[in-house]
Amino acid sequence: MSKPKKILVIRNDKLGDFMLAWPALSLLKKQYPESTITILIPSYTKPMAEICPWIDSIIIDDVHSTALKDALHLSKKIKTLNFDVSISLFSELRTALALWLARVPERLGPATKIAQLFLNLRLKQKRSLSLKPEYEYNTDLVRHFISLQGDRPLDSQEPPYLKFNQQEIIDLRQAYMDEHNIDNGYKLVFIHAGSGGSAINLSLQQFADLAIHLNKSTRLHFILTAGPDELDIASRLSELMHGTSHNIYHSTEGLINFSRLISICDLFISGSTGPLHIAGALNVCTVAFYPARRSATPLRWQTLNSEEKRIYFTPDSYQGEGDMSRIDVIECARKISKKYF
Numbered sequence: 001m002s003k004p005k006k007i008l009v010i011r012n013d014k015l016g017d018f019m020l021a022w023p024a025l026s027l028l029k030k031q032y033p034e035s036t037i038t039i040l041i042p043s044y045t046k047p048m049a050e051i052c053p054w055i056d057s058i059i060i061d062d063v064h065s066t067a068l069k070d071a072l073h074l075s076k077k078i079k080t081l082n083f084d085v086s087i088s089l090f091s092e093l094r095t096a097l098a099l100w101l102a103r104v105p106e107r108l109g110p111a112t113k114i115a116q117l118f119l120n121l122r123l124k125q126k127r128s129l130s131l132k133p134e135y136e137y138n139t140d141l142v143r144h145f146i147s148l149q150g151d152r153p154l155d156s157q158e159p160p161y162l163k164f165n166q167q168e169i170i171d172l173r174q175a176y177m178d179e180h181n182i183d184n185g186y187k188l189v190f191i192h193a194g195s196g197g198s199a200i201n202l203s204l205q206q207f208a209d210l211a212i213h214l215n216k217s218t219r220l221h222f223i224l225t226a227g228p229d230e231l232d233i234a235s236r237l238s239e240l241m242h243g244t245s246h247n248i249y250h251s252t253e254g255l256i257n258f259s260r261l262i263s264i265c266d267l268f269i270s271g272s273t274g275p276l277h278i279a280g281a282l283n284v285c286t287v288a289f290y291p292a293r294r295s296a297t298p299l300r301w302q303t304l305n306s307e308e309k310r311i312y313f314t315p316d317s318y319q320g321e322g323d324m325s326r327i328d329v330i331e332c333a334r335k336i337s338k339k340y341f
Helices: 015-019 022-031 043-050 068-079 093-101 114-118 134-148 166-179 204-214 231-240 255-262 274-281 329-340
Strands: 006-010 036-041 057-060 085-088 106-110 121-123 187-192 220-226 245-250 267-271 286-289 310-313
Touching (some): 006 022, 022 036, 022 134, 043 255, 085 134, 204 329, 310 329
Parallel strands (some): 006 036, 187 220, 286 310
């Protein structure tokens, strides 16, 4: 059987979802290094796709519509590129229909929802049960595709998945500490209190209480990170950070610069957001907070970092899934300090 030459991978949802596709992309490129891998993504994740070593080209898709005209428009864009294969890591009706209209010969995706009617290769997954991490669901699809080609899947890559030049990061850390007059004896702890509009998160008071109690165990400097539209969140958190050494980092220079900065931290704390999954891909230590929601479990949205570099907390039941107040941040601080400090 001839090897696939042009492969289209679809993950056109949120930043965190895209970062959790990196292991699948890594395996696909490792298995078929001569193939051209194109990713279909929204424009705001494009900077991360541009530095992903396993992506050769990018198609931007910012449409969120089920209209037939939008599927037709996308199909024309896809058809001109003559793909041999498509792998839908995220499957929706519009994109599945577009692939069918574009007559992509092999169209693989999860056997879920009505979208599967337009796919000719399927894998039953039942992701809603959250039985494994999202990145494993993604790599399972790639492994299934490789098996369908008559090949034996190679071993998956170990973290980190995202890397920057080590000396560059050492220099960046020192420059940041010098700029903000941070003593070299301090550990850098990032807190990202924003949610990007998707994750249920701790309250600002809980984040502040967590930081204050962590600060009792060792010398810490907190960096309160904020996306372009989240400066107010970080500023309000800063007002609650009594007696802690901290400053605000407002990310206005793009995702790549923000990712480089995350590389300098000793610990990254947040809800299940895109920046958390960037931190996971960098294999830095993380603390994650998840709501008690079956579609948002710590297992399903597990970060990409090594097991010894991650810890998570979640309310203890699925009653009142949005109620993060049931998380005891003082107890969390104790466990975090024991693990990392």
